[in-house]
Amino acid sequence: MPHHGSVIGVFDSGVGGLTVLKALRSALPLCDFLYLGDTARVPYGRKPAEMVRGFAREIAAFLADRGAEGIVVACNTASAVALEDLQREFAPLPVWGVIEPGVEAAVRATRSGSVGVIGTRGAIASRAYQQRLEAQGLQVWARACPLFVHLVEENLADSPEAELLAHHYLDDRPDIDTLILGCTHYPVLMPVISRVVGPSVQLVESAGVTAESVAQYSRAALGPASGTGRITHFVTGDPVAYQHTAAVIGGVDGEIVSLPISRLALR
């Protein structure tokens, strides 16, 4: 009897999605994972939405061809602009984004109804979080924090610079009780952000909640997984640079395969 749900494809513009991959592996230890980091075209946040949709479609097709039985869009920008297209195009293959789970977790977490969301300029400008939160009747404060990603990638997540910039970006927030970390890099900054906003603000990151929804679906719809927790990383940019930056974000083991964009487009 063939086993299903044992290969999950995950992609991001770079290494940020590795925080989601780590949460997925904890939640689904018997799945195998294909992770695609599109580091040759990172960052997505400042590119036209139509271009990001094109990247997302070709990456999803690549992962599906390689046997992925579900796809996780572990990138806020791609989730904001491409998720519905991917769900339509690849149905009945399930496709998950990172925005809905974060929004749902914030709705559950808030008592006061006033929540905040921080992210890249692209994610905040898209209003993807804000619209969904406002549709739930919440008061929303949003702030773009363009240097947070670089703090993480420069291995400065726990540094005076991180503290300084967290105060700069967060000190003028209104009275919120919940803050969504709307970028897959930000969980690495959680200790600093938590110190700066204090214990009265609950931090919500989508890696864990996204992984939990994927796990629930997998168990319910696909039955027991038969993988061994193996991870294969496909990287469109330089594999050595990827390995360096992946280590900074917390490191994930597995084979790293170079995948030039030209091969991605042709498949």
Place this chain on the structure above:
Amino acid sequence: MPHHGSVIGVFDSGVGGLTVLKALRSALPLCDFLYLGDTARVPYGRKPAEMVRGFAREIAAFLADRGAEGIVVACNTASAVALEDLQREFAPLPVWGVIEPGVEAAVRATRSGSVGVIGTRGAIASRAYQQRLEAQGLQVWARACPLFVHLVEENLADSPEAELLAHHYLDDRPDIDTLILGCTHYPVLMPVISRVVGPSVQLVESAGVTAESVAQYSRAALGPASGTGRITHFVTGDPVAYQHTAAVIGGVDGEIVSLPISRLALR
């Protein structure tokens, strides 16, 4: 009669060297330029010296094959670790780095003999500037400013974040009268840095002085140039991302040609 000195090759790990290219074009308006931005392998600063030397050698060979009659290493890291090798390997083709000109300018500028140098972690850790300055009998203060490059590339060179980080990196400097901007991105930050250190500290950036030495050599050794100021950009990473970031650093016109690393290695 064939004209010489009309094609100059310039390379950097990314877009930072465009500040040098702009200065070169002002100094040598009749030269044509080949600029190679190795954006697929950026940043060089955290890679092993031997690896950076390998990159520099293959890039210099590519530029020489394309007709460059002189090569400018417009990257502090590559200048620090590869310049002498390149000069030996490509003689009699002249090869210039950006460190010596910056050092010479600082030696000329200082009255007190106390100078500072800021740069990426790689450039500062290499002690390339410090050793040369100390060999001239100067007192040297050095500071790595890992977020400055990202301020520039995120188009935040003139922002509250830039001001905040400039104070953080520079406020505890000793009593220096000269500060070398030891990274090709930093000229873009000059207004902020200048405000933070005040008028008593003279800022030295190597783009202009490097261009002046190249121009002097070209005029003396190669005779009148016969080019038209044309620039061709070869980019190992994504050309669209390159164009975005180049615009942020001040923009330079010219054709952009995609050059995958595989083709660079084969030539």
